[in-house]
Amino acid sequence: MKSSVITFPGSNCDRDMDVALKKFGFKNKMVWHDDAELPKSDLVVLPGGFSYGDYLRCGSMASKSKIMKSVINFANSGGMVMGICNGFQILVESGLVPGVLLRNKYLEFICKNVFLKINNKKNTYFKNINNDVLEFHIAHNEGNYFCTKDQLKEIEDNEQIAINYCNKEGKIENQFNPNGSIKNIAGIFNKEKNVLGMMPHPERMIDPYLSGEDGSLFFNNLINNIK
């Protein structure tokens, strides 16, 4: 299975993602933002970080960089594109997934483990995962997902909500919402479910010595589903 991780100026989880993808069997290539063409890939990942310093708006300048044209074409033709954290912000800015990401409700950067309820398993990303709740790690300042009422209805009707912040038992309540996201949304799909944007970092949970191992579960499952 071939994957590509895009490096934008200011990306800083690109290496971590490379390490994770390789660990679970992907043949991964790092792709420079200024390249025009994507290498042949089964999965394209927009990694976390502070692309273009998050100046103007998080993800907005990166969404206009050269490689993004190819990424958008790839996504529109059904290719799998996953954006993590800043990558999610880039997906939102490029219109591949609906909504916006606002500054966290308490105006502070948050770095901690969170529990996530898998809302939809009828897709390549979460199909065959036995758990209903995963423990991932978040590290962001602008992860407060927001959209209009109409958009929300559409997202819900199309089952585009991928994961919600919850407690260990899977309860989705306001008190388990770290950043003020509407409906505790932590990640969403596009309509076709081939594009996934999420704030949590599965790549930081791939080793018993790190914060946990639910990321391993996710990547193992992902490569098996793509095969």
Next chain:
Amino acid sequence: MTVNEQVAKDHGLKKDEFTKICELLKRTPNITELGIFSAMWNEHCSYKSSRLHLKKLPTKGKQVIQGPGENAGVVDIGDNDAIVFKIESHNHPSFIEPYQGAATGVGGIMRDVFTMGARPIANLNSIHFGSPQHKKTKNLLRGVVHGIGGYGNCMGVPTIAGQTSFDSSYNGNILVNAMTLGLVKKDKIFYSKAAGLNKPVIYVGSKTGRDGIHGASMASASFDEKIEEKKPTVQVGDPFTEKLLLEACLELMAGDSIIAIQDMGAAGLTSSSIEMASKGNLGIEINLNKVPCREANMTPYEIMLSESQERMLIILENGKEEKAKKIFDKWNLDFAVIGKTTKTKKIELYFDNKQVADIPVNTLVENSPMYDRKWKKAKLPKKIKIKKEDLKNLKIIDVLKKVLSNPNVCSKEWIWQQYDHTVMGDTIQKPGGDSGVVRVHGSKKAVAASVDSSAVYCWAHPSTGGKQVVCESFRNLISVGAKPIAITNCLNFGSPEHEESMGEFVECVQGISEAAEYLKFPVVSGNVSFYNQTKDEGIKPTPSIGGVGLIKDYSKMITMDFKEVDNIVLVIGKTEGHIDQSLFARNILDEKNGPPPEINLFNEKNNGETLLKLIDACYIKSAHDVSIGGIITAVAKMCINGSKGINLKKPKFLINEIEYFFGEDQGRYIIEITRKDLKKVTDMLNKNAVHFDELGVVNENQLYINDKTKVTIDELKTSNKSWLTNYMSK
């Protein structure tokens, strides 16, 4: 502008210093030259009050590759790997403008580390604020934490440990000390020593603006009521540019183009060019019209004294300019050939085809002033007398709750949750433990780091305090199973022109030296920050010690959380019940006098090394050093972190219960072991002549004292975790 004594005085130069400059140059300097002298001769850059004493610090050791004098210290961790590390202060700017002051402190120290070719792998910080009741404290704390996070998070370097304290002596002068560790291959370390004639001098990074002019001079003076006017001397950070600069520099360093490289930190282009020339015993000629500037019409004076961030000076091999430029173009950074090395041993600056400065390098460096300031020796305070009836009325659990929620003991989660501590995917011990630990990427090794200071002890008796901080650092590394290698120190003091402050400095340094020498824990880098003083009020002497240690096999790393019910808990090291200067005495009894606990270096070393043997033999399930708040506070934190309880029993000897549990004797650790290993462990402790007491047994979720009093761990957790969050949300 005509340069005279008054102009020199406005530049912070004393009358005799100005006379010396004129003698050395055999003429009056022009304004640009005067600016350069003031930048190089201020306390911050020249160490004129401290140099004499810093010489006493032990700086050599088997694993030391580079001691003080370079951008950072370097130690060998085997397999051709080395760790580059340093701590540095950014106190003055952080008080004036907390966000930018703290952010650029973090940026500056990371640059010091990657200048040497190392990729930063961990950040730490030691931050000290005034009394929580002081009107400025909350905003300063918030600004500093946002600034540290804003810069470090964007760089993608995890912040893995730190220290925060509150004390009214910092009301007018907060401390912000930032530390960075980087990883480098031993044969790819870069230095700042220029070499070769007619080599191109290259400027890379951000453009030069008018920010931070005289920043180093500002940091070399006390504050007064006009402090607000100093805002323009604080630099503005851009972590995005620094991230690009990091990647571009490392890319260039992978080749063989660089002869020398130096970051532009305090005193910007002035100190970077002069340091490189001085170390290489060469001259440097610069055409200031070639320096990329952010604003039009900048004068030579401004260009030379700007402290704009994210800039580097590089001396390249001839003919490598194009190749190097390509890399910086790729990362969208400025790249300009601004001058060359010369044999003149002078700094020669040109602007608009005219020479604007012509100064022999040695006058700025070797001939800079060095003072043997007067200092006063501190007396060991008399022991306080505690009335037994004062203790009788105290309920131990109530006291424990008060101690756990004390601002200097409580959980700092509110702070470190705002720092990305897991990026890079190698953080195996997060903030909140004794040390932060990161793996050496792709190996079995891990590096532990901690930062400590004990201003109260240093204030009560500087030489004992100095020793204690080094020992505390040693203990924090050992508690996670790391073998201590070396330290970096950030020496924060009041005005060196006050005999008492100077005395505190001299004696703290003596204490640090003595402990570092004995423990074979050399000082490889550091900085001195004097003038942490507002009018006549100085801070408590606060040397911060950043310790680095190695865990050869990270599967043996230790954490402090209690692991399993029914395990046995011991305290290693002798408990005498030293109450003077303890958190208990100062906060519960409101007794601020008395000597700090004594340091016995033999026990310190022996206890620590024996514990390392026990860890290596896999007997230790959890460990934590005993520091402020004494045994019971240490045990309570292990309970809270592990969500387990303990049945504590005070051994039957003649120490009062309060003194036993809250005393702050040194050289102690709490360890958790299984019942079946008890005999083997105690045999080993006895064999090594290490004193220990049996403290109790781990249980589900209650803390019992002598089977009588009890409290749930959840209650203790609430005491410990809520203070800071509540304080900041009010």
